[in-house]
């Protein structure tokens with residue numbers, strides 16, 4: 001582990017709206033130079049987390065928030081977060097069609113002339129050009145944004161967010177900003193993110209599109225119902241199926257809360273994937289799990305059986321019931 005502090009680190013994050021707890025003990029660590037993914041289904045709390053990190057909502061007391069090792073006073077205020085090097089691109093990108101590329105890049109940070117306080121057009125255009133060059137975006141700063149296509153629009157929104165970042169510093173957060181893109185257009189934005197992070201800047205990519213996150217991120221944090229279902233998992237270690245299974249596991253965990261634990265026996269929930277096609281026969285001493293129920297998993301778009309495991313050595317040669325019955329426990333070999 002490197003001794004360098006994380007670009008962003010938040011711990012013990014809770015958020016309650018009225019009586020509804022939306023985030024529970026969430027943590028997130030984004031390292032310098034990485035593309036970090038934040039995954040989770042609709043309503044899992046992704047945007048709420050970002051809104052707290054950027055000062056739009058106060059968190060419940062007790063949270064801990066550091067940027068580049070520096071403690072942020074909670075609740076944070078946007079100017080402090082921005083000064084610490086954090087920027088956000090929202091889903092709607094926030095572009096003004098009737099303005100030029102240069103004007104859009106400089107929104108919220110127009111260089112003004114010292115004498116009259118007027119917008120200094122030359123400095124503005126230089127700032128825009130410099131930002132575009134740094135990001136490898138080949139667009140004329142004088143072009144009207146209305147005439148741009150979808151990936152170009154995303155590039156301009158990202159350029160605006162990166163405008164004030166020190167080279168190699170900062171963290172750009174994209175909250176579902178790539179939702180309108182697919183195929184080559186999406187790849188183009190991913191290439192841009194790779195370029196941004198290659199020199200040490202960090203990116204946090206929020207998406208409900210697991211395939212996208214698997215393709216571009218270095219690590220993944222997964223939220224489920226406002227709780228961590230995975231914290232900083234290395235993407236390379238996860239196949240997409242495993243990530244889906246993890247989400248599905250969280251999905252079903254609550255549904256099986258009431259399943260009684262047998263005293264003295266270690267029990268755990270475990271996905272069994274895929275359901276075996278033929279009736280397996282137990283080898284000598286094979287471990288089995290006992291399925292108490294099966295269910296349809298929206299995350300996997302497939303039926304999935306969850307075993308409440310009893311680690312038992314079973315008699316060799318026992319044929320197993322594999323149909324997903326309701327009620328009576330059935331046994332299946334566990335896919336590890």
Ligand SMILES: Nc1ncnc2c1ncn2[C@@H]1O[C@H](COP(=O)(O)OP(=O)(O)OP(=O)(O)O)[C@@H](O)[C@H]1O
Pocket residue numbers: 017022040041042043044045046047048049208
């Ligand atoms: N201001 C608010 N007041 C009350 N509840 C809220 C508020 N903002 C969000 N919520 C609730 O918090 C939960 C998490 O919402 P949030 O928008 O953070 O989810 P999300 O993961 O970003 O979802 P999506 O994928 O749809 O963008 C939801 O149940 C939502 O209804």
Ligand SMILES: [Mg+2]
Pocket residue numbers: 046047048
């Ligand atoms: Mg959201």
